[in-house]
Amino acid sequence: MDVRAGILVTGTEVLTGRVTDRNGPWLAERLRQLGVDVGRVVVVGDRPDDLRTALTQLDDLDLVVTSGGLGPTADDLTLEIVAAHRGRALHHDAELEERIAERVEAMRRRRGWAVDADALRAANRKQALVPAGASLLEPVGTAPGVVVPGPPPVVVLPGPPSELQQMWAAAEASPLVQEVLARAGTLEQRTLRLWGPPEAALADALRRAGDLSGVELTTCVRTAELEVVGRFAPAAADVWDGLGAHLQEEFGPALFSPDGRSVDEVVADLAVGTGATVATAESCTGGLLGARLTEQPGSSGWVVGGVVAYADRVKIEQLGVPPGLLERHGAVSEPVARAMAEGVRDRLRSTVGVGITGVAGPGGGTETKPVGLVHLAVAGPGTTLHRELRAGGARTDIRTYAVQHALHLLREALD
Amino acid sequence: MDVRAGILVTGTEVLTGRVTDRNGPWLAERLRQLGVDVGRVVVVGDRPDDLRTALTQLDDLDLVVTSGGLGPTADDLTLEIVAAHRGRALHHDAELEERIAERVEAMRRRRGWAVDADALRAANRKQALVPAGASLLEPVGTAPGVVVPGPPPVVVLPGPPSELQQMWAAAEASPLVQEVLARAGTLEQRTLRLWGPPEAALADALRRAGDLSGVELTTCVRTAELEVVGRFAPAAADVWDGLGAHLQEEFGPALFSPDGRSVDEVVADLAVGTGATVATAESCTGGLLGARLTEQPGSSGWVVGGVVAYADRVKIEQLGVPPGLLERHGAVSEPVARAMAEGVRDRLRSTVGVGITGVAGPGGGTETKPVGLVHLAVAGPGTTLHRELRAGGARTDIRTYAVQHALHLLREALD
Numbered sequence: 001m002d003v004r005a006g007i008l009v010t011g012t013e014v015l016t017g018r019v020t021d022r023n024g025p026w027l028a029e030r031l032r033q034l035g036v037d038v039g040r041v042v043v044v045g046d047r048p049d050d051l052r053t054a055l056t057q058l059d060d061l062d063l064v065v066t067s068g069g070l071g072p073t074a075d076d077l078t079l080e081i082v083a084a085h086r087g088r089a090l091h092h093d094a095e096l097e098e099r100i101a102e103r104v105e106a107m108r109r110r111r112g113w114a115v116d117a118d119a120l121r122a123a124n125r126k127q128a129l130v131p132a133g134a135s136l137l138e139p140v141g142t143a144p145g146v147v148v149p150g151p152p153p154v155v156v157l158p159g160p161p162s163e164l165q166q167m168w169a170a171a172e173a174s175p176l177v178q179e180v181l182a183r184a185g186t187l188e189q190r191t192l193r194l195w196g197p198p199e200a201a202l203a204d205a206l207r208r209a210g211d212l213s214g215v216e217l218t219t220c221v222r223t224a225e226l227e228v229v230g231r232f233a234p235a236a237a238d239v240w241d242g243l244g245a246h247l248q249e250e251f252g253p254a255l256f257s258p259d260g261r262s263v264d265e266v267v268a269d270l271a272v273g274t275g276a277t278v279a280t281a282e283s284c285t286g287g288l289l290g291a292r293l294t295e296q297p298g299s300s301g302w303v304v305g306g307v308v309a310y311a312d313r314v315k316i317e318q319l320g321v322p323p324g325l326l327e328r329h330g331a332v333s334e335p336v337a338r339a340m341a342e343g344v345r346d347r348l349r350s351t352v353g354v355g356i357t358g359v360a361g362p363g364g365g366t367e368t369k370p371v372g373l374v375h376l377a378v379a380g381p382g383t384t385l386h387r388e389l390r391a392g393g394a395r396t397d398i399r400t401y402a403v404q405h406a407l408h409l410l411r412e413a414l415d
Numbered sequence: 416m417d418v419r420a421g422i423l424v425t426g427t428e429v430l431t432g433r434v435t436d437r438n439g440p441w442l443a444e445r446l447r448q449l450g451v452d453v454g455r456v457v458v459v460g461d462r463p464d465d466l467r468t469a470l471t472q473l474d475d476l477d478l479v480v481t482s483g484g485l486g487p488t489a490d491d492l493t494l495e496i497v498a499a500h501r502g503r504a505l506h507h508d509a510e511l512e513e514r515i516a517e518r519v520e521a522m523r524r525r526r527g528w529a530v531d532a533d534a535l536r537a538a539n540r541k542q543a544l545v546p547a548g549a550s551l552l553e554p555v556g557t558a559p560g561v562v563v564p565g566p567p568p569v570v571v572l573p574g575p576p577s578e579l580q581q582m583w584a585a586a587e588a589s590p591l592v593q594e595v596l597a598r599a600g601t602l603e604q605r606t607l608r609l610w611g612p613p614e615a616a617l618a619d620a621l622r623r624a625g626d627l628s629g630v631e632l633t634t635c636v637r638t639a640e641l642e643v644v645g646r647f648a649p650a651a652a653d654v655w656d657g658l659g660a661h662l663q664e665e666f667g668p669a670l671f672s673p674d675g676r677s678v679d680e681v682v683a684d685l686a687v688g689t690g691a692t693v694a695t696a697e698s699c700t701g702g703l704l705g706a707r708l709t710e711q712p713g714s715s716g717w718v719v720g721g722v723v724a725y726a727d728r729v730k731i732e733q734l735g736v737p738p739g740l741l742e743r744h745g746a747v748s749e750p751v752a753r754a755m756a757e758g759v760r761d762r763l764r765s766t767v768g769v770g771i772t773g774v775a776g777p778g779g780g781t782e783t784k785p786v787g788l789v790h791l792a793v794a795g796p797g798t799t800l801h802r803e804l805r806a807g808g809a810r811t812d813i814r815t816y817a818v819q820h821a822l823h824l825l826r827e828a829l830d
Contacts, residue, residue: 011633019637022435025435041457042456042458043456071635071636107613108613161808162812204533218426280702318720348733399706
């Protein structure tokens with residue numbers, strides 16, 4: 001871990017929490033794959049002083065990557081500040097402006113914009129400024145990126161994640177970045193995931209794991225899963241493997257992912273491997289489980305579809321839940337969760353059906369059925385599994401937690 | 416904006432992008448409401464040197480809030496490093512340990528954990544260490560927080576978002592934090608959202624908006640929406656109102672949210688206001704639109720439910736899409752999108768039905784129907800609206816973009 005990078009995410013919308021940053025995480029993983037360890041991610045608003053301070057504070061690293069602040073509006077300042085920080089004047093690149101103008105014109109035609117030509121020219125011109133001595137990264141959207149010589153070199157990338165990601169290959173290939181990468185070793189990262197045991201049990205097992213030197217170990221709790229991550233140079237691979245064997249022995253099947261796959265991926269692999277198809281019946285999660293299953297590429301091979309049964313009459317009419325069951329037990333109950341899972345399995349003719357019904361809040365809770373109560377059921381060809389959950393937190397937390405549990409129950413049923 | 420805070424998010428899982436940080440954004444907005452401006456958010460891994468550097472680099476601010484690194488595992492280091500940075504020894508608080516033990520025991524019983532008593536004791540003991548002179552924040556989960564005297568004072572909070580959020584009230588009330596807050600003014604934040612116009616048109620309109628001094632203005636593009644945000648002291652409220660009037664005149668109905676509501680909230684308000692109910696029929700988005708509609712509290716009042724029609728036979732059997740339509744035009748086509756929207760409206764007896772069908776990729780694209788092609792339809796009681804999209808980016812981007820467009824088409828239909 002000799003070569004270290006800093007990431008500077010700019011944008012008041014990110015700093016103030018209105019937009020969740022996706023670039024820092026993406027860049028960190030990309031750099032790790034290149035053997036570069038990320039030391040710090042700094043988020044600042046579009047303010048000259050804060051941008052300058054942040055750049056100065058990242059000067060001790062080997063490489064700096066920035067995202068955002070390259071747009072045509074006046075609050076987009078990153079390029080100007082980076083150039084000034086490195087003592088490099090901005091030059092107007094007439095040919096670049098022409099290429100940007102062509103891109104903008106194509107976009108304008110496709111989207112049917114009616115924009116003043118002068119306004120477009122001003123926007124294009126602002127985006128065609130390049131610091132002296134910098135390598136240009138051709139625009140993917142309308143803003144080009146640059147690599148400004150260091151030390152450390154600064155890679156300046158646009159903020160929209162898909163633009164940044166598509167531009168990365170060119171950044172990686174630029175000679176200034178290649179020079180840094182040549183000094184980097186290989187930085188492996190491996191993950192183990194557990195479902196069920198408490199964090200204290202993991203802490204205890206790790207204390208008894210023996211000598212782990214050479215492996216930088218971190219653990220965290222993510223929506224009730226325990227995640228153990230090791231980062232190491234290839235020489236320490238044996239240490240990691242030894243730890244895996246130790247945890248396998250300690251936790252058995254609770255170590256559901258010894259190879260780092262997410263529960264989503266494990267479920268997808270099990271479905272493909274067994275030839276099972278899946279259908280979902282969701283009440284309080286409103287489609288979130290279906291969305292998560294179908295986020296997996298290739299899910300059309302095993303996800304049949306589902307029913308979002310938010311209203312009770314949809315539970316009755318589309319899933320065949322008996323009205324008497326709803327009357328006797330209420331919509332949030334074990335019998336209704338089972339009937340939803342079995343109903344969607346039968347109606348959509350899948351191998352497995354999943355039912356979720358609960359009180360996501362903030363309203364709708366009662367003394368016997370408080371906010372956070374969720375009933376899950378997974379109906380296979382033979383038996384139906386059921387779980388009752390008591391989730392904490394806000395509406396989003398409860399829904400996410402319910403979906404996470406449903407995925408693990410589905411994993412259990414498919415396994 | 417005289418009082419400024421820094422946020423230190425710790426955790427290798429956040430730094431390396433495996434977990435998306437939700438605490439930085441949440442804290443930034445909470446602090447803003449208290450009149451405290453956030454200058455920088457820094458993310459570092461669970462490494463002593465990086466934690467120390469980050470703390471030092473935040474010492475120029477008036478208040479520092481940290482999140483994460485308070486757990487029982489050995490990689491949880493934040494409290495120890497903050498105490499050392501402020502030159503304060505850690506003391507063991509026996510009564511606190513007892514309270515933690517009670518919480519852990521209740522949790523153990525509820526979840527049925529079988530854990531070694533010594534392991535639990537070691538975990539509890541580690542979490543019962545408090546820096547000398549610090550104010551204690553009672554645990555919400557198992558880890559307590561602290562406020563360590565400054566300058567600047569450091570508020571040390573746990574990493575799980577729901578724990579951090581529930582602990583915040585106590586942090587805010589602590590005398591050390593109150594002292595800082597007493598110096599803060601009022602920092603207003605207002606938002607305007609536009610749908611349709613390009614960023615260059617907004618840049619142009621802003622250049623012609625006259626004197627905006629006193630308002631810190633930022634703009635960004637979020638899933639094809641343009642967002643304009645102003646932060647200002649109460650004295651500059653007129654300037655912001657003037658800008659709103661100017662943009663209203665420039666963009667008319669494209670300024671769909673003059674009050675900062677998201678399109679999700681606008682749709683919810685329109686549905687409640689008109690008494691319309693909504694049902695969804697989703698293919699490539701697999702439930703994402705349903706999930707987003709039902710994320711709104713109170714959505715059970717107007718969302719009836721929906722069908723995730725991933726397989727063609729679900730489109731036929733559950734939505735009544737004529738098989739001939741699928742044969743002639745293919746599943747990703749205008750007629751099928753219309754039939755899905757009308758089918759779900761009729762079958763689920765809602766006022767409005769939304770249909771989404773597209774190629775989300777990465778596979779499944781053809782020359783005439785490439786990855787990114789999406790057909791949307793919104794069927795009202797009378798007419799059915801339709802849009803054809805060509806979305807760029809990865810599978811996630813295409814799905815998110817399709818849902819965003821569907822929400823705007825739904826808004827148009829309800830309006």
